Amino acid sequence: MPFDVVIVGAGPAGLAAAIRLRQRATEQGEDLSVCVLEKGSEVGAHILSGAIVEPRALDELLPDWREQGAPLNTPARKDRFLWLTRRRAIPLMAPPQMHNKGNYIVSLGNLCRWLARQAEALGVEILPGFPAAEILYDDQGAVRGVATADMGRNPDGSEGLRFEPGVELHARQTLFCEGCHGSLAKQLMTRFDLRRDCDPQTYGLGIKELWEVDSPLHEPGRVVHTVGWPLDNGTYGGSFLYHLDERRVAVGLIVGLDYANPYLSPFEEMQRFKTHPAIRPLFEGGRRIAYGARALVEGGWQSLPRLSFPGGFIAGDSSGFLNVPKIKGTHNAMKSGMTAAEAILDRLRGEAPEGTDADDLRQRLEATWVMRELRRARNIRPAFRRGLWPGITLSAMDTYLLRGRAPWTLHHREDHAQLRPAAVSRPIDYPRPDGRITFDRLASVFLSNTHHEEGQPVHLKLRDATKPTALNLPVYDGPEARYCPAGVYEYVDNGNGGQRLQINAQNCVHCKTCDIKDPGQNIDWCVPQGGDGPNYPDL
Amino acid sequence: MKVLVPVKRVVDYNVRVRPRPDGTGVDTAHAKMSMNPFDEIAMEEAMRLKEGGVVDEVVAVSIGSGDCQDTLRSALAFGADRALLLESDTTDFEPVVISRILAAVVAEEAPDLVIMGKQAIDDDCNQTAQMLAGRLGWGQGTFACRLEVQDGEARVTREVDGGTRTVALSLPAVVSTDLRLNEPRYLKLPNIMKAKKKPLDRRAVAELGVDLTARTRVVAVTAPPERGPGVRVASVEELLDRLKNEAQVI
Structure with missing residues (x-):
């Protein structure tokens, strides 16, 4: 099927780009077909963020968002920044980047659902449940669209009874906005050598829970960030507590994926965090209503790759626009999508031929507040x-x-090169979950509403099937069983007195951590069947 | 021949629901919604009849808020020829009311066959098909795991305790679908795009002039009791003793 523009991923970047494309086309009276593919079962199903959103990009994109009912309902009011020791919480002065006046505590998933409705009203074709699985190239090697994933294959890859082949979507320009560490963006980086003059990307893993609390400590608009305990001094990370309306609190812990101790478990650190004497009272008597996890990009300015290639662009967190000290990136992701939309239009109109300076998306962004902001925060x-x-x-x-x-x-x-061998690392003894404030992985994954249809090929592909037991297990004591927040990786008895790696792909919440952190870079995260994965309600 | 397929918009089967804090119902805010899986089976069966040349027209109908358009678009993507939405602010009509509304739709549309899910996965009532057949005075083939239509007759194989039972119904008739009737197809991307352009009529339920009064009232909605932590026993004897005397299950 032919389109003028195909966008991969209905997140803030992809949707902002789609909206801007249709806005400009309408202004010029042009006919421009724009299609957005989304791997989640619906828009927002795979979106997970803190999130506090700075409305700057939204102001530029849809200035009447307030009248149109955008779900930015909880203005951030009080900022607290705490340093936690094992027993104490010591207030620190919040750095200026962390001041949140004028910002909103939101569910980014719900914001995307709203953006999708605006985009559809402008004539954008949004297709949830259809992951882009393959990049299509023309004879000259330029990108000419994507193909969606096949449906109904058997575990061995053969065609099942209900087999439905993927569909080729041909596009004059293709924009990749798959979010942090996108599976197609990863291929593009290699094919077009887009990282040739930037630093390696560095990542964090964010684990988030949504609670309905019963505590008098709940105060809509309250924003708390912590550093320190439960993470050790050498591990980068911190927590967030955002008080939403309707007695809800978003709580999360972010752990830098350049951590060194293979025994560290971000999931268990998150559980342990909630038991701190200064944190626990908020959750006593409350109910956990949602759980999820997602890797995020932390490399900033010096890790930003080239964003242009023949036939398309990369925008949003597939390239990496998070501002670390601000702990925000949605506004940058949206602006990068909007800027990419302008670049696409210039290419289509022949005003900025491919490969020229004017065509470079990164240079275009240099002229905007995005790059000024990222440059200042780079160190x-x-x-x-x-x-x-x-x-x-x-x-x-x-x-x-x-x-x-x-x-x-x-x-x-590179994050994957930072693990120390297990032999020189100290095992961490995490407390057992109590089932009230802290939980185990499986009870948590249950709340992510994740689902992968049975009987399909495993979507987490090992490049070398022997490596887990040749490298990961003997040298690093199987770190994937600990960094995976969804219990996908498990070392089990192989029946011969040894162990083998079992991949429970149906638990996957699409966070991409395994593809990032695997010490041998042996795991390729690929898209499963359409619509599979988590179904996050308000994350 | 014409088939009518009623489809219901329900909370997706992958979503874990929880009661609202005030106990008046289930919290469905922002939960992913989709077509009731048993109705998907009904849609699939209707499409197979159409593809087999037995049926000429498939009409999907849904009752509820404007959001049910999404569900009807899925039905159109399955291959329904057109769709009808009977709009109402009330989204949780009970089966007796739904059967009245559907009877009025049947009077207007005059289908030869109504194929519908045996139950919706949200209220699990399993009543509407039976009530509709009774109201219309038509034959009913419920819990269908096989359906053949020819010569003005529907042959329905029903799942019953310990086996199957085949009944022959003269048309028009109502068939309700069980899990093993078929495995619904994956929706094709081109069909989803085509579905956006197919006819979808919207009318207010009130226009049908049927009695919409509820006969029941929800008293409370509660979550199942939480499972307690497990205990470790020292011996088989202790296990048997505690199963017998403490849990009193053997």
Whole structure:
């Protein structure tokens, strides 16, 4: 099927791009067909974020969003920044980037649902339940669209009774907005060598729960961030507690995926976090109503790859627009999508031929507030490589004295290369879940509403099937069983006195951590059948 | 020949629901909604009859809020020729009311066959097909796991305790679908796009002039009791003793 523009992923970047494309086409009286593919069963089903949103990009995209009922209902009011020790919570001065005046606590999934309705009203074709599984290239090697995933294959890959082959969507321009560590974006980076002059990307894993609390401590608009306990001083990360309306609280822990101890379990750190004496009272007597996890990009300015290639662009977190000290990226992702829309239109109109300077999306973004913001923040995340306090000290210097104008740029390393061998690492003894405040993985995955139809090929593909027991298990003691927040990876008895890796692909919540952190880079996260994966309600 | 397929918009079967804090119902805000799986089986069966040349027209009907349009678009993507939405602010009519509304639709549409899910996965009533057949004075083939239509007759194989039972119904008739009737197809992307352009009529339920009064009232909706933690026993004897005397299950 032919389209002018195909967009992969109905997140904030993809939807903002689609809206901007149709707005411009309507202004010019042009006929421009725009199609958005989404792997989730509906728009928002796979969206997970904190989230506090800065409405800057939304103001530019749809200035009447308030009248149109955009779900930005809880203005952020009180900011607290705490340093936790095992027993105490010590207030720190919140750095200026963390001030949230004018921002809103939202469910990003619901914001995307709303954006999708606006896009459809503008004539965008949105197709949830259809993952883009393959990139299509023309004879010259330029991208010419994508093919959706096949449905109804048997576990061995053969065609089942209800087999339905994927559909080729041909496009004059294709925009990839798959979110953090997109499976097609990963192929594009290699094929077009898009990372040739930037730092490696560095990631975090965010685990989030939504609670309905029964506590007098609940205060809509309250924003709390913490650093310190339960993470050790060498591990980057922190928590968030956002008080929403209707007695709901979003709570989450983000752990930098450059952590070194293979025994660390981000999931269990998150559970343990809720038991801190300063945190626990909020959740006593409450109910956990949703759970999910998603990797996020932390590399910022120096890790941003080239975003243009023949036939299309990459935007949103597939390239990486999170502002680490702000702990926000939605506004940047949206703006990158909107800027990509302008670049696409210039290409289609022949105003900026492919490969010219004017055609470079990154250069276009340099002229916007996105890159100014990311450039200023660039030295904060790498400063924490030496630990929490050196990080805070360096960040404070960078923020208050140098104001982001340091004459140097600190660099990132590859997350998967940071694990230390198990033999020189200290095992961590995590407390058992109590079933009230803390839970195990399976009870949690249950609340993600994740579902993968049985009898399909495993969508987590090992490049070398022997590597888990040749490298991961003997050297790192099977870290995938701990970093996976959904219990997908499990080492079980192989019947011969040894162990083998079992992949419970049906539990997967599409966070992409395994593809990022696997020490041998042996796991390829691929899209499963359409509509499979989590069904997040309000995350 | 014409088939009418009623489809209901329900909370998706993958979504874990929970009672609203005030106990008046289930919290469905922002939950993913989709077509009742038994109605998908009904749609699939209607399409197979059409593809087999037995049926000329398939009409899908849904009753509820404007959001039910999504459900009807799915029915159109399955291959229904047109769709009818009977709009109402009330989305949880009980089966007796639904059967009245459907009887009025049948009077207007005059289908030869109504194929519908045996129950909806939200209220699990399993009453509407039977009530509709009774109201119309038509034959009913419920819990169908096989359906053949020829020479003005529907042969329905029904799932009964310990086996199957085949009944022959003269048309027009009502058939309700069980799980093993078929496995619904995956919706094709081109068909989903085509479905957006197929006719979908919207009318207010009130226009039909049927009695919409409820006969029952929901008193409370509660979650099942939480499962307690497990206990470890020292011996088989202790296990037997505790099953017998403490749990009193053997």
